[in-house]
Amino acid sequence: MRNITLLLSIFVLAASGLIFSAFRQADPLEESITFVRRNLASYYDGNAENRLIRKYELNFTNTGFCRYKRYFHNGKTEYFAFNLSKFTDLDYYGSTSSGVLYLRTRGDDVIVQTHNDRSGDVDSMANFMILPIKNIEAEQLNELRARLTMTCQHLAMKK
Template sequence: MNKFTLSLKMSLLLLLCLVFMAFSTEILDEQTAYIQKKLAEHYDNGQEDQQIKRYELNVTNTGFCRYKRYFTSGKVEYFSFNLVKFRALDYYGTDKNGKLYLRTKGEDVIVQTYKDKDGGDVDSMATYMVIPLKNIEPQDLSDLSERLLKMNAQLLVQK
């Protein structure tokens, strides 16, 4: 009887863990979708240099924020960091346009430059990533900050 009770307890604990993990993945996906949507919705390519022909801005459900800019000269700039390292969000500008600074705990932002005719290929680290935004309300910035912090905490729990 004692073995049966122990087996039952272990089975219930395993089931509880599976349910918790299923919900945490769903919450992470929701946070990721919201962050991705807000950044894409308010991205301001008008602030960018006229030399940029396109960009990619992605937030993954595995916790990475990636920003890539392609210049007409062929140069590519790539910025990436894990949201586990996210510390704070700062915004400099007005509700019409400004720059969003995603700050990390240390030099955790990977910065890579490819095909640069002047400086060649360069790999370095930074403490923040800058994304130009437009038409963003203070409430959107507050929600974005809150969601990034929640996602940070959920990713830390999963580690």
């Protein structure tokens, strides 16, 4: 009898947890960041700079920080980062098969660092970050712009 009672109580607790989690509203900020992360990762053109770049990392944190790091074959490393709350607009130059995406910020809000460069390590600021993109349509760019703008607004409200 105790085993049945124990199993019944475990079942009731698990069922109530599922019911309560089903009615939990998704966080719009987290949803937007996940959308941006997934889309930019799928449209990123790693072959555009394949001769020069050994590997790259493109990350979007749940706190709204965008980080892009490129590792070159010659040992040089470039790092770009900015908070999505500083995002203003994006521009795309190219065709639907390939091009470059400019993520623009309000001011000099993009951190730019180079390491192991022949001219020396450089720390500077910029007002845009460039990503090579492939196979993207105008509707997808518009949706990406809308989600980035929405993310920017949500991050501004959290401050």
